[in-house]
Amino acid sequence: MADVAQESPRIDFCGADGRHGPGTWGQRHIWAAVIDNRGNPDRFTMRRVWPAPRDRTVADVVAALRTLVERHEALRTRIDIDRGALLQVVRRSGSFACPVTDSDTPWSRAAAIREASDLSVDSFEHDGGPPVRFRVLSCGGEPQWVAVAISHLLVDADACGGLEAELHALLNGTAARKLPVYQPLQRAHFELSPDGQAHNEQTLRFWRTTLEQYPEWLFPLRADGNGVWQGARFPVIQAHAPGLGRHVEELAERLRVSAPALCTAAFCKAFSACSDATAYPLGVTFSNRVLPWSRGYVGSLAQHGVIGVRDVHAPLDQLARRTGQSLLQGHRFSLYDQDNVFALIDQVCAEKRDFYGPVANFVNFQYRSVPNDGFGSSEGLPRRDLVFDEEAPQRDSAVRFGLHIGSDRSTLFIRISLDQACVGADTMREAMEEATAQLWSLIP
Known part of the structure; x- marks a missing residue:
């Protein structure tokens, strides 16, 4: 398989709101383990491969990924520590790269999984960059997979499954138009x-x-x-x-x-x-x-x-x-x-x-x-x-x-x-x- 890394499109997002507030019980639960396991990014990174529907373009996939980031505050949240307390800060807007790797032969699932693992080699900077990384894997210009790495501090396995289903709905034109009602900051306020x-x-x-x-x-x-x-x-x-x-x-x-x-x-x-x-x-x-x-x-x-x-x-x-x-x-x-x-x-x-x-x-x-x-x-x-x-x-x-x-x-x-x-x-x-x-x- 001859892989060619193309010029990376960017995901330029602008969500409904930018705000900050206390961390949730779930975030604090994971944060304690992150501190105990510094230098082990594999332990706290969710790695996934999502198949892309047929007859979609790279631009279609990147646009759907941008919509995911805009709809879900967890995907544009950074973590700060304020006087010992965990604080989640939701960015309203920003931009990050979404690399595309094109191949002249179809991508196997195993090869896509290796690409997702490569995305998690470096730890996430929880107080800086975005908590998610995407890479589109295409064959002859047609997207086949999206390799994904997301910080476990901000999502869990069930959330990843929901994001995959929502990506498919966006690409198939069946996604709900209404924004999700319940975001992590709402959860944190309920817990308090x-x-x-x-x-x-x-x-x-x-x-x-x-x-x-x-x-x-x-x-x-x-x-x-x-x-x-x-x-x-x-x-x-x-x-x-x-x-x-x-x-x-x-x-x-x-x-x-x-x-x-x-x-x-x-x-x-x-x-x-x-x-x-x-x-x-x-x-x-x-x-x-x-x-x-x-x-x-x-x-x-x-x-x-x-x-x-x-x-x-x-x-x-x-x-x-x-x-x-x-x-x-x-x-x-x-x-x-x-x-x-x-x-x-x-x-x-x-x-x-x-x-x-x-x-x-x-x-x-x-x-x-x-x-x-x-x-x-x-x-x-x-x-x-x-x-x-x-x-x-x-x-x-x-x-x-x-x-x-x-x-x-x-x-x-x-x-x-x-x-x-x-x-x-x-x-x-x-x-x-x-x-x-x-x-x-x-x-x-």
Whole structure:
């Protein structure tokens, strides 16, 4: 493929307003992690590739991207620190380059992803330049992809999905003309309002109750006694189970539970064998985009919640039903002021030696329906095999204990990051095998 970088068009934007105000809970949540992971731009950059509709010109695509920036204040926001407080400053107008790279052969998705990764090599200057970078990838002058890098401080994965859908609607002439009603500054003002503070207080009570009622540690303390792990990278184990995705969906339907609840229960049982814990807190990533006000919202939301897990030796179907109820309840308490929650953790878990007490040993569960992207092939493999992907593209993670489960409705994909100062890789592999065996043991 012969790539030719053409002269860069510019995105000259002029939004409806320029203003400033306090940061949101979601922005402050990410900002704390950004500070702990300086020099690691990959960790906090959302990289995406958006296919361009056929029969559009580069000028069409650039114009649609300009409209996105003008409609959504998050895409033209810089972050300032005022006397220790995070402040978001929305620029009304400005300009930045949108490079175009033309090729004489079609762009593959993999090649487009590499272009998006190149955009994130340099960290964003949050107090200066725009928080978004675009690159149009064309073949013979016709755009095929838009490579995108956006600061995670200002958008999250759900927001990126919404932006892609809106770009397509703009290019197809079906986008709503009305500007989005809810912008990050509106969200920040709600969080500071009496209603927002009341919700935060309710969340703090829920977290306190959960931490007090579920006091055990899912994983043991670090063997070296060192609780300072911010900024570290942790190895990733990746595997896939052919056929198990379909099995889980059918099983969940028969048991009348959600697939995430079923998978969470299976891994809770397996992980408990690492420490013999029977009542412990579990961190969970929720999607708050089901809330009515969040539809079309482009910003970052705090969406990490906590649930309590006990009686892990109960039959899997019973544990899955209880887990499903806990997930529904925990979802209500996943929007909060992180500073208050961390202060609560310090208070409740003050006697523990590890960073943030038992919360440091959360497993960050996330279940998504995803395409088979980045995992090995499952063709020709016997049913019920768990295949470890030794050549996984993601080698390490900033998440100390993280579990991401995905399904394409056929294969179940599993990605785990772990702190090997607490749990060895062989032990974790055995836990993964045990969890998948538990899921296979139930008959739809």
